[in-house]
Amino acid sequence: MDRAGPNGRPPARRREATDLYATVLEVVKRYHGHARVTRVSYGAGMPVDRLKRSLDRLVVLGLLRSEEQDGRPVYDITPRGQEFLDTYWRMRAYVELLGTDRESSARPPTA
């Protein structure tokens, strides 16, 4: 079965919850403790109501911390959040590598 998508690349993987959390964390990280909900929503490409639920969840898990600035909540990534990102990106790479290896394992080994 041909698994390639447009341009010969593998078809795009459906974004899962962990992908969305990682995206949110990466955007929050760019604001160095001053990430406002609207800004994060534009960066992550998520509607504000859905984003708020994700932010709440990430705060509960200790991956983000929140505080009030000028009467509005702002967010910052925690060391635990950074740990999540490091693991997430490394794991994503391995998932991709293992997929590639599975395809290349059909080829005869070189001398």
Added chain:
Amino acid sequence: MSEQRVPRGSTVRLGAVAGDLRLEAKVRVEVDGRLVVAGDLRCDGDAEIGGPLECRNLRVEDGELTCQGDVTVQEELEAHDGSVEVRGGLSARSIDVDRRLSVTGAIRSREVEVGGTLDGQSTLEAERVSVGGRFQLVGKLTARSVETGGRMEVGAVELDRLEAGGSAQVNGGTIRESIEVGGRFRSTAPLTFGSLTVGGLADLAAGSKGGDVEVGGRFGADGDLTFGQLEVGGLGAIGGNAAGRAVEVGGRLEVQGALRLEGRAEVGGSIVVGDALEGAELEVGGRFEAKRAILSGDAEVGGAVATLLGLKAARIRLGRKSRASGPLVGGEVEIGPKARVEDLYGTSVRLGDQAEARRIHAGSVRLGDASSAEEVVYSVTIEVGADARVKAGPRKVERLDPFPL
């Protein structure tokens, strides 16, 4: 300062405005040559300006401003809950756009901050660039620091620092200090860099040069590469010659040309070097292949060694049941039990129990129990274990012939 106000939904023709200008939603301004606002321009909602614009401050509230020409803002451009599209060049002291900034000409500013997407069809010069989401730039990017939360794809770069959350692609250039990318980094032309840290995958064009490289998943270089310390979690592939301080790879490393290291190469799985490996130390969990390898210190291989011309090191240790093709030249050579090797040369050679060798030339030789060799030539001592066999019988000589390599 006086304020001129343009009501919602109207179309006006303007040239010079002495004070501030306020455009309500859905306004179109036709321009006599150039719209020059001596004070501030504020847009409350969508607006279109049909020519070049010059003003002191520009603020867009909850809408999209489109300008059909160059935009020059003496102080700040700010779009709150808004977007700005410039069909020309853009210059401002600082730029802060919540949603989207799209510019067809060159962008110049001290600071550029965009919450959503920055799309530039030409060049960008700034001290600091921060984009929450996606950053695309066709031309050259010149800045001290660049940060993006999502995907970034730009032309040539001249930066001090780059940080990208998702992926980043640059078309070569210089990043003097550090590159930190969460997911994937790629340079499509030679890049000079201080350090490169990538969580997932990284690919560099041939001729790239830099300091330390740390990649979580896979690292690739299209051709020759110079680096400091190369640390790769999974796979590394270099399509030319490589030179650096040290290498640490969790899985597999392939170098098509020669690999020259000042220090140690440590590979969990396998390492394949198309030409020669030169370095201080080598530790390989699995298989090592090279045309030739010269090490000033130790070489320790768990699985197999395959060389065309040989491996030379101060001390060579091969693991239990290991395999070697091509000569191994010490110093000290120690072959694990049940290993199978070809020719061994050294000041001392120890062949493990039940191990097999073709030829041994050494000062001192120890043959393990039930080991075997076709030929053993020694100059100092020999120790033979129980049931060890030498096909041609051990032969003592005054002086050994010169070793290979």
